[in-house]
Amino acid sequence: MASAASSPEPSPDDAPVADDPPRKIIHVDMDAFYASVEQRDDPSLRGKPVAVGGSRERGVVAAASYEARVFGVRSAMASATARRKCPELVFVKPRFEVYSEVSRQIRAIFADYTDAIEPLSLDEAYLDVSGVASARDVAEAIRQRIKAETKLTASAGVSYNKFIAKLASDQNKPDGLCVIPPHRGAAFVQTLPVKRFHGVGPRTAEKMTRLGIETGADLAAQNLPFLEAHFGSFASYLYWASRGRDDRPVRANRIRKSVGAERTFFEDKHKEAELVEALGPVLDALMERVERSGAAGRTVTLKVKFSDFRQITRARSFAAAVGSRDAIGEAGVGLLRALLPMPLGVRLLGLSISALAGEDEADGVEQLGLEL
Known part of the structure; x- marks a missing residue:
């Protein structure tokens, strides 16, 4: 295992603020939704x-x-x-459309237990139930109601922070429940492979393996300067997560930063006419989401993926937010035509609107783009 650099550890003042009493967080994740x-x-x-x-x-x-x-x-x-x-x-x-309707049913169940709900996608969400006597009982009640009302199963993780609650929800899948209390948090995290840490993708996991870091315990053995040298701004998250610490609150009403849709083609597109025609269904899907969310934005972005998987984006911004089909479609086609002739066949087109009206600089991001 890689040895930690001989540098001072962060002081207690640098640590995430501990909750007293600890929060009670549930992560609910539908099984193979x-x-x-x-x-x-x-x-x-x-x-x-x-x-x-x-x-x-x-x-x-x-x-x-x-x-x-x-x-x-x-x-x-x-x-x-x-x-x-x-x-x-x-x-x-x-x-x-069916998955979205079932997701609404599930969120209605959540709302009977808490207002602090942070959806991550159609099939998973964080809930803060800190005011209840037993978070375990609430999680089990939610799971049983989901099964009774939707005929589907859900797994849940219960812990004192979001990081561990999410890990716990995956521990006993499918149709399982896992509770990790504060006194077990650090030990639980340190038994896990680092590839299970949220945010650690295949490339980061491979880099950690080269450094001799394969488990949470290996990660916790490294000091912050060592991690910063190898992982930059991601280091602080890794340092505290490996010690079972995470101060992120459950954020209800997360800020949506963009609304988008994209489509992969069965055969590459080359000619202007077929590309413009192919953009139509993408615009249709985008407008369904725009209308459902009531979104309007100042920036329209076109995404193009070529046959060699290289990807580019082009954007057009407006002085005021646009939300009409005509305005978004005209901007998308204009961006597309400006790229012609294409250097290679096109395997995917996407359209999105961003800089949404009323958005602020909050951290939460909800991406609605789904590949058709």
């Missing part, structure tokens, strides 16, 4: 390996049932790869 909804609604899919997403060559798995995961099928995997891993895999077209 999209795939479970499909299996619920179509009994013929139950017990079978199911992938929600496109089945063609350019398709991507949006979600996989637990039966599919046994074969190594995972979300964001290319559909062709998923089919090689599991030849019996059943592909189902996504129904985001």
